[in-house]
Amino acid sequence: xxxxxxxxxxxxxxxxxxxxxxxxxxxxxxxxxxxxxxxxxxxxxxxxxxxxxxxxxxxxxxxxxxxxxxxxxxxxxxxxxxxxxxxxxxxxxxxxxxx
Numbered sequence: 001x002x003x004x005x006x007x008x009x010x011x012x013x014x015x016x017x018x019x020x021x022x023x024x025x026x027x028x029x030x031x032x033x034x035x036x037x038x039x040x041x042x043x044x045x046x047x048x049x050x051x052x053x054x055x056x057x058x059x060x061x062x063x064x065x066x067x068x069x070x071x072x073x074x075x076x077x078x079x080x081x082x083x084x085x086x087x088x089x090x091x092x093x094x095x096x097x098x099x
Contacts, residue, residue, distance in 0.1 A: 019025045059066040071077035078084050 020027075056066070060070075068077070068079075
């Protein structure tokens with residue numbers, strides 16, 4: 001009976017070691033869960049970005065409003081019958097020699 005009890009205790013200790021300490025136990029599972037969570041977060045971010053880009057591409061293909069807006073903001077386009085005004089702010093510091 002003592003031999004059987006010792007064998008069962010040894011088996012229990014061995015199984016506990018494999019679960020909690022070895023490289024095949026709980027720690028790798030937790031690490032993989034963290035990696036999966038980080039990857040899912042990155043995938044969600046990239047999916048949102050792809051949706052925005054797809055909407056922008058569709059808008060550029062179908063309408064001229066988006067093209068005109070881009071030309072104005074990025075290229076400085078001025079349309080016909082429009083007047084361009086440049087507002088120049090005064091310098092922040094007084095000119096040299098005015099003291």
